[in-house]
Amino acid sequence: xFRMTGAQLVIQLLERQGIQVISGVPGGANLPxxxxxxxxTIHHVLxxxxxxxxxxxxxxxxxxxxxxxxxATSGPGVTNILTAIADAKLDSVPVVCxxxxxxxxxxxxxxxxxxxxxGMSIPIxxxxxxxxxxxxxxxxxxxxxxxxxxGRPGPVLVDIPRDIxxxxxxxxxxxxxxxxxxxxxxxxxxxENAASMINAARRPxxxxxxxxxxxxxxxxxxxxxxxxSMPMTMTLMGLGAVPRDHALSIGMLGMHAERxxxxxxxxxxxxxxxxxxxxDRATGKVQEFCPNAKIIHIDIDHSEIDKIRxxxxxxxxxxxxxxxxxxxxxxxxxxxxxxxxxxALRGAFPQHAPAEGGHDSPxxxxxxxxxxxxxxxxxxTDVGKHQMWTAQSYPFRHERQWLTSGGLGTMGFGLxxxxxxxxxxPERRVICFSGDGSLQMNIQExxxxxxxxxxVTVVLLNNNCLGLVHQQQELFFKANYFSSEYQIAxxxxxxxxxxxxxxxxxxxxxxxxADLANAFAGRGPCLVHVPVDREEKVLPMVPPGAANRxxxxxxxxx
Amino acid sequence: MPKSIxxxxxxxxxxxxxxxxSHVCGLFSRRAFNVEAxxxxxxxxxxxxxxWLLVNEDDRLEQMIRQMRKxxxxxxxxxxxxxxxxxxxxxxxxAQ
Numbered sequence: 222x223f224r225m226t227g228a229q230l231v232i233q234l235l236e237r238q239g240i241q242v243i244s245g246v247p248g249g250a251n252l253p254x255x256x257x258x259x260x261x262t263i264h265h266v267l268x269x270x271x272x273x274x275x276x277x278x279x280x281x282x283x284x285x286x287x288x289x290x291x292x293a294t295s296g297p298g299v300t301n302i303l304t305a306i307a308d309a310k311l312d313s314v315p316v317v318c319x320x321x322x323x324x325x326x327x328x329x330x331x332x333x334x335x336x337x338x339x340g341m342s343i344p345i346x347x348x349x350x351x352x353x354x355x356x357x358x359x360x361x362x363x364x365x366x367x368x369x370x371x372g373r374p375g376p377v378l379v380d381i382p383r384d385i386x387x388x389x390x391x392x393x394x395x396x397x398x399x400x401x402x403x404x405x406x407x408x409x410x411x412x413e414n415a416a417s418m419i420n421a422a423r424r425p426x427x428x429x430x431x432x433x434x435x436x437x438x439x440x441x442x443x444x445x446x447x448x449x450s451m452p453m454t455m456t457l458m459g460l461g462a463v464p465r466d467h468a469l470s471i472g473m474l475g476m477h478a479e480r481x482x483x484x485x486x487x488x489x490x491x492x493x494x495x496x497x498x499x500x501d502r503a504t505g506k507v508q509e510f511c512p513n514a515k516i517i518h519i520d521i522d523h524s525e526i527d528k529i530r531x532x533x534x535x536x537x538x539x540x541x542x543x544x545x546x547x548x549x550x551x552x553x554x555x556x557x558x559x560x561x562x563x564x565a566l567r568g569a570f571p572q573h574a575p576a577e578g579g580h581d582s583p584x585x586x587x588x589x590x591x592x593x594x595x596x597x598x599x600x601x602t603d604v605g606k607h608q609m610w611t612a613q614s615y616p617f618r619h620e621r622q623w624l625t626s627g628g629l630g631t632m633g634f635g636l637x638x639x640x641x642x643x644x645x646x647p648e649r650r651v652i653c654f655s656g657d658g659s660l661q662m663n664i665q666e667x668x669x670x671x672x673x674x675x676x677v678t679v680v681l682l683n684n685n686c687l688g689l690v691h692q693q694q695e696l697f698f699k700a701n702y703f704s705s706e707y708q709i710a711x712x713x714x715x716x717x718x719x720x721x722x723x724x725x726x727x728x729x730x731x732x733x734x735a736d737l738a739n740a741f742a743g744r745g746p747c748l749v750h751v752p753v754d755r756e757e758k759v760l761p762m763v764p765p766g767a768a769n770r771x772x773x774x775x776x777x778x779x
Numbered sequence: 780m781p782k783s784i785x786x787x788x789x790x791x792x793x794x795x796x797x798x799x800x801s802h803v804c805g806l807f808s809r810r811a812f813n814v815e816a817x818x819x820x821x822x823x824x825x826x827x828x829x830x831w832l833l834v835n836e837d838d839r840l841e842q843m844i845r846q847m848r849k850x851x852x853x854x855x856x857x858x859x860x861x862x863x864x865x866x867x868x869x870x871x872x873x874a875q
Contacts, residue, residue, distance in 0.1 A: 338799055340801060343798075343802055343805050344805055344809060348850075348851045350815055351797075351798065368851060522849070523848070523849075524845035524848075524849055525841060527841070527842070528842055598822050703853045
């Protein structure tokens with residue numbers, strides 16, 4: 222017979238689940254959990270803000286693909302961490318968030334630091350639990366991991382009142398750790414149908430989304446693309462699934478695509494959409510998205526199929542398993558005419574993003590960083606111009622190399638997610654491209670990084686404004702720059718040094734390559750400051766709400 | 780109740796615990812999709828409940844049903860047109 226408190230039970234269940242690192246912030250309602258955690262083998266990372274703790278867990282989960290855990294206390298701890306949980310929901314990241322709650326008898330009385338955690342977390346989690354007895358923990362904790370990892374991954378929140386954390390529990394046997402359920406099997410008839418549609422298509426194209434990364438199906442996608450000569454385009458979340466510089470890669474589609482990419486989409490007659498959700502930033506005006514194309518939609522989430530655009534054929538299943546069975550049925554085909562058409566498009570509308578690195582523009586600097594660092598470097602971003610430039614210019618090579626807040630677009634994601642990535646993969650370098658607006662949204666985590674000696678390099682592209690807002694005001698609000706330009710210039714070098722970071726300033730640098738090499742030479746956190754002109758834009762661009770063929774710029778580029 | 784809009788009933792079997800109703804109704808409210816009437820009763824000794832939702836026929840219904848089936852506490856969702864009669868009878872009582 223085992224005998225312990227609810228808090229000890231939770232921590233031991235996490236250990237049995239294989240958890241080695243937890244991020245969080247302690248407070249009144251989760252102190253019993255922290256007391257138990259202090260006696261555990263699990264390494265606790267003390268974040269400086271609960272949102273930071275949530276994104277640290279996301280960083281770990283995005284790099285490993287396995288559920289990661291974060292802790293927060295009741296009330297403000299919960300409201301602070303919810304942004305990171307909502308972000309995980311939109312990008313399908315498996316996170317288990319455990320929150321303290323006021324004691325059960327006080328719930329509903331507006332007790333100190335009480336909020337309706339269960340009610341507030343319903344719409345932003347895959348599932349949530351309010352634990353009502355200490356015995357329930359034996360099923361709830363493994364269930365939380367099973368749900369987070371099964372099918373389309375996502376965040377699960379477990380709210381545990383304080384009296385349940387201190388209550389005693391007796392039990393005879395440990396429950397099995399929660400593991401992902403097997404994926405549903407695709408129907409043979411659908412696979413046959415898909416193969417004949419691909420074989421019959423003259424201009425087929427592969428559209429790769431975050432689901433491909435989640436399924437680890439990059440190599441099967443590549444095999445299919447090469448066998449059937451299908452050009453590949455990626456959503457923001459699909460970047461890294463296949464190497465960017467592959468001959469069949471036509472880059473990211475949608476709002477900030479290359480013009481030739483969106484034109485290739487217009488011309489195709491069949492799209493194999495794998496793990497995508499027809500997001501408006503990818504499709505543009507959806508009624509005019511690829512009007513001539515049939516669509517085969519493979520997804521593990523039934524509610525995604527036919528959600529935005531009715532598919533000619535929907536296949537429910539895990540993308541790697543579906544492709545494994547589809548590949549032998551697809552005929553080899555060189556599709557010379559189609560590939561020549563793509564090359565002609567590339568020739569007529571040359572790539573806007575730089576093909577080589579340099580120092581005269583932020584895009585070229587991002588590419589240069591990619592040339593200087595190791596292939597397996599993890600690239601993280603915040604949200605804004607720097608994010609789009611990185612998406613357009615960085616030479617991605619590997620799945621799970623690319624961590625970005627795609628769905629929710631949360632400024633402040635980058636630094637804590639990079640810390641989490643570095644904790645999950647301490648032997649690898651982590652680079653976070655950030656902006657001055659984003660960095661200031663979770664700047665307190667500079668302390669966490671220094672404390673953990675995280676091997677994170679923040680490359681700060683500083684234009685002293687909210688860059689993408691500034692750009693939209695210029696283009697769509699007659700250059701009425703309201704509340705997007707900061708009135709003081711923050712000294713980020715001093716700030717980073719104050720937090721114990723190494724710093725490198727590229728402002729006025731006579732040898733930027735040497736300075737960058739210097740930044741990457743040491744271990745531990747380092748800030749690289751890069752001043753950027755406010756006028757540097759993210760182009761080409763589809764105006765919000767317009768069809769993808771309506772692009773600003775990208776027609777000619779010297 | 781006005782008869783002009785075609786209506787149907789979703790017959791939803793759920794785990795019976797506090798919060799399930801919020802999960803189910805949240806799917807409707809976030810899409811500004813009105814639930815016209817709700818009936819809910821525990822069955823099988825109280826382990827599960829059946830919820831009947833009277834809703835307008837709408838293009839979005841299939842998507843709603845798929846979303847509902849994804850909820851962990853939802854065991855089954857069925858569309859039962861014939862159950863609308865029950866709500867008609869209730870309206871004679873409740874409209875008084």
